[in-house]
Amino acid sequence: MPTDTSSIRFNDRVAAMQPSATLAMKSRATEMRRKGHPVVALSAGEPDFDTPRTISEAGIEAIRSGYTHYTENPGGMELREAISNKLARDNGLQYKPSQILCSNGAKQSIALATTVLCDEGDEVLIPAPYWVSYPEMARFAGAEPVVVSATVENEYRLTPEQLDEALTDRTRLFILCSPSNPTGSVYTEEELEALAEVFRQYPDVYVLADEIYEYVLFDDAEHVSFASLDGMYDRTITVNGFSKGFAMTGWRLGYLAAPEPITTACAKVQGQFTSAPCSVSQKAGTAAMTMDMSPVYRMVEAFRQRRDYMVERLRQIDGIRCPMPKGAFYLYPDVSAFFGATTPGGTTIDDSSDLCFYLLEEQHVALVPGTAFGASNGLRISYASSMEDLETAMDRIQEGLDHLSA
Numbered sequence: 001m002p003t004d005t006s007s008i009r010f011n012d013r014v015a016a017m018q019p020s021a022t023l024a025m026k027s028r029a030t031e032m033r034r035k036g037h038p039v040v041a042l043s044a045g046e047p048d049f050d051t052p053r054t055i056s057e058a059g060i061e062a063i064r065s066g067y068t069h070y071t072e073n074p075g076g077m078e079l080r081e082a083i084s085n086k087l088a089r090d091n092g093l094q095y096k097p098s099q100i101l102c103s104n105g106a107k108q109s110i111a112l113a114t115t116v117l118c119d120e121g122d123e124v125l126i127p128a129p130y131w132v133s134y135p136e137m138a139r140f141a142g143a144e145p146v147v148v149s150a151t152v153e154n155e156y157r158l159t160p161e162q163l164d165e166a167l168t169d170r171t172r173l174f175i176l177c178s179p180s181n182p183t184g185s186v187y188t189e190e191e192l193e194a195l196a197e198v199f200r201q202y203p204d205v206y207v208l209a210d211e212i213y214e215y216v217l218f219d220d221a222e223h224v225s226f227a228s229l230d231g232m233y234d235r236t237i238t239v240n241g242f243s244k245g246f247a248m249t250g251w252r253l254g255y256l257a258a259p260e261p262i263t264t265a266c267a268k269v270q271g272q273f274t275s276a277p278c279s280v281s282q283k284a285g286t287a288a289m290t291m292d293m294s295p296v297y298r299m300v301e302a303f304r305q306r307r308d309y310m311v312e313r314l315r316q317i318d319g320i321r322c323p324m325p326k327g328a329f330y331l332y333p334d335v336s337a338f339f340g341a342t343t344p345g346g347t348t349i350d351d352s353s354d355l356c357f358y359l360l361e362e363q364h365v366a367l368v369p370g371t372a373f374g375a376s377n378g379l380r381i382s383y384a385s386s387m388e389d390l391e392t393a394m395d396r397i398q399e400g401l402d403h404l405s406a
Contacts (some may be wrong), residue, residue, distance in 0.1 A: 013139060013140050016139060017136050017139065017140060020132055020133065021132050021368060021369070021371075021372030025043040025356070025360075025366055025367070025368050026041065026043050026044050026366070028360065028366070029041040029043060029360065029366035032360070032364070037364050038364055039360070039365070039366055040364065040365050040366070040385070040389050040393040040396070041385075042365065042366060042367055042381050042382050042383065042389075042390075042393055043366040043367055043368045043380075043382060044382060044384070045181060045244075045329075045330070045382055045384070046243075046249045046382075046384060047244065047247040047249070047299060047329070047384050048384050048385055048386065049247040049295075049299050049302075050247060051246065051247050051248050051251070051284075052246065052247070052288075052291065052296070053295075054287055054288075054291045054292070054295075055246060055284045055285075055287050055288050055291065056284070057287075058283050058284045058286065058287035059251070059280050059281065059283055059284035059287075061283070062279065062280045062282075062283035062284070063280055067279055067283055068279055068280065069279060070275065070276065070279070071276045071279050071282060072276060073267055073270060073271045073275055073276050074098075074100065074101045074102060074263070074267045074270075075100070075101065075102025075103075075255070075276055075277065075282060076102075076276075076279070076282050077097060078282075078286055079102055079282045079283075079285050079286045079289075080097035080100045080102065080255075081097050082285075082286045082289035082290060083095075083097075083100050083102070083255055083257070083289060084096065084097050084100060085289070086289045087225075087238070087257060090214075091223075091225040091227075091228060091238075092225070092228045093225055093227055093228055093233070093238065093257065095257040096260075098260055098263070099257055099258060099259065099260050099263050100255055100257050100263065101255060101256050101257075101258075101263050101266050101270065102253065102254070102255045102276065102277050102282065102285075103253075103254050103255060103256070103270060103274075103277055104252045104253070104254070104274055104277045104278075105241060105243065105252045105253065105254045105277075106210070106212045106239050106240060106241030106243065106254030106255075107133060107254070108254060108270070108274070109239045109241070109254045109255060109256040109266075110133070110134070110137060110175075110208065110210060110239055111133075111137050111140075112256070112266040112269055112270060113173075113208055113237045113239065113256060113258070114137045114138060114140075114141045114143075114173065114208070115137075115140070115141045115269055116262065116265040116266050116268075116269060117172060117173055117206055117237075117262070118138065118141040118142065118143035118172050118173055119141070119142055119143065119172075120142040121144075121170060122141075122142070122143040122144070122170060122171075122172035122173070123143060123144050123145075123146045123168060123170045123171045124138035124141075124143045124144070124145050124146065124171075124172065124173045124174075124175065125146050125148060125163075125166055125167065125171050125173070125174045125175070125205075126138070126145050126146065126147050126148070126174075126175050127147075127148050127149075127150050127158040127175075127176070127177075128147045128148065128149045128150065128373065128374035128375045129150070129180075129182050129183050129332055129370065129373040129374055129375035129378065129380075130147070130175070130177070130182075130373055130374050131177060131181045131182065131210070131373070132372050132373060134175050135147070135374070138173075143172060143173070144170075146166060146171070147374050148162050148163070149374070149375060150162070150185075150375075152321055152323060152334045152377070152378070155183075155185050155323040155324075155325075156180065156183040156185045156323065156332060156375075157185050157187055157191060158195070159194075160194040160195055160197065160198050163195055163198045163199075164198045164201075167198070171202065171205050172204075172205065172206065173205070173206050173207070173208055174199070174205055174206070174207050174208070175207075175208045175210065176195075176207055176208065176209050176226055177210040177212075178192075178209075178211070178223075178327070179213035179214070179217065179221075179223070179325075179326065179327025179328040180213075180325075180327070180328060180330075181212075181213065181328055181330060182330050182332050182368070182373045182380040183323070183325060183328075183330065183332040184307075184325020184327055184328040184329070184330045184331065184332065185323070185325060185327070186217065186221045186223070186325075186326040186327040187224070188222075188224075189222070189224045192224055192226060192229060193229060196226070196229040196230070196231070196232050199232065199235070203235075205235070206235050206236070206237065207226055207232065207235060207236045207237070208236075208237045208239060209225065209226040209227060209237065209238050209239065210239050211225060211238060211239065211240045212239065212240055212241050212243065212244050212245075212254070213244050213245070213327055213328040214240060214245060215244075215245030215246075215293075215296055215300065216244060216245060216300055216303060216327055216328050216329060217300070217326065217327045218300070218303075218304045218307065218325075218326050218327060219304075219326055220326075221326035221327055223327075225238060226238070234259055235259075237256055237257075237258040237262060238256065238257045239254065239255075240254065240255060240256075240257075241253060241254030241255060242254065242284075242285050242288055244328075244329075245296055246288045246296065247299065248281075248284065248285075248288070251278070251281040251284055252277060252278065253277050253278070253281040253282065253284070254277075303329045303383065303384070305387075306329075306383040306385075306387060306390055307324075307325065307331070307383060309387065309390060309391075310331055310381065310383050310390060310394065311324055311331065313394040313398075314331065314333050314394075317397075317398060317401060318337075319335070319337030319338055319401075320333045320334065320335060320337070321333065321334040322334070329382060329383055329384045330380055330381065330382055330383070331380070331381040331383065332370070332373075332375075332378045332379070332380055332381075333378055333379065333381070334377050334378050335352060335355060335370075335377070335379055336376075336377040336378075338401065339351060339355075340406075341404035341405060341406055342404065342405045343358050343362070343403070343404060343405075344362075344403050344405075349404065351369070351370075351371055351376050352369040352370040352371055352376050352377070352378060352379045353369040353371045353376075355369070355379065356368065356369040356379055357369075358400065359396070359397060359400050362400055362403075363396040363397065363399060363400040364396065365393045365396045365397055365400070367379050367380065367381055368380040
């Protein structure tokens with residue numbers, strides 16, 4: 001028999017937590033597909049490529065050989081040594097295996113670092129547009145997220161002047177995502193150095209560098225790890241993983257590298273909450289760290305071609321401003337010119353959320369509104385889909401916007 005659940009009391013931090021907007025949009029699109037609607041979903045942050053065969057075979061071999069038991073809580077030594085070698089080779093960073101913690105996805109690594117470093121009264125500085133989970137993780141740790149808005153004119157990259165103005169004596173953590181989800185923006189070495197120069201004046205502030213899109217770069221863009229900058233190693237938590245660059249989203253494997261006391265504290269929390277990541281995934285991750293990167297380069301080239309197509313189509317639409325992203329697989333066009341417009345059904349488009357749900361319900365294209373990313377002027381489009389889907393989606397978006405009345 002159903003019972004009344006209205007009186008259930010929840011932890012205040014859980015009750016205040018907002019659900020992930022990207023997952024909510026994906027769920028809504030899936031529901032509409034089940035009902036027979038031909039939805040094209042450009043909302044999920046997931047490569048549409050299979051995991052490279054070398055990686056998958058390593059996972060299969062792990063199962064066949066019985067590597068299916070618990071590993072050490074921070075991850076097996078083989079994987080941590082492989083990550084240590086990768087960080088030295090690709091990023092110029094020297095981390096011992098004891099400074100590396102493997103987790104159930106990079107998302108968990110970010111949550112762990114935020115939890116162990118932040119407390120009541122602390123502030124977490126987050127540039128917007130931001131990945132949807134950053135503010136919620138800060139709140140769950142008891143800290144206050146402080147959002148600093150980057151502009152479309154600066155291609156959504158924070159300036160050192162903005163950073164300096166936002167830092168206070170309560171700032172505990174700054175979250176940096178480059179290449180960026182949701183904008184695809186990539187900071188140059190000079191821009192990162194300018195931010196580091198500001199941080200040198202605030203020695204008590206830590207930086208969480210989310211580098212999960214490190215390998216997804218276009219044109220002349222280069223990835224620079226923030227911890228490699230002068231004086232930043234001892235105050236940076238470098239977070240990375242396997243989901244984006246290696247198309248391993250479902251394997252759920254990420255890691256962080258940090259000063260050993262921070263890694264130890266994170267491992268303590270992980271040991272009580274989840275323990276080590278899947279042993280089979282760890283074997284697959286070890287293979288990823290040492291494989292021929294040709295499959296990754298082919299995937300990135302496909303993303304570049306899609307990016308070029310999507311930006312060209314979007315820039316042909318009057319009222320849209322769309323920076324050319326240098327990384328990841330997202331676009332973040334400014335669509336504020338359409339706010340105040342009216343749909344054929346007589347509904348007013350007040351913000352990007354209204355616009356996204358109009359395009360979903362009427363044109364069957366799933367996007368994610370900028371309200372979820374702290375920058376309501378825009379919306380996020382993932383082009384990690386087939387060219388056929390992208391062409392269909394752009395035709396529908398164009399049609400939907402053409403039907404709006406000023």
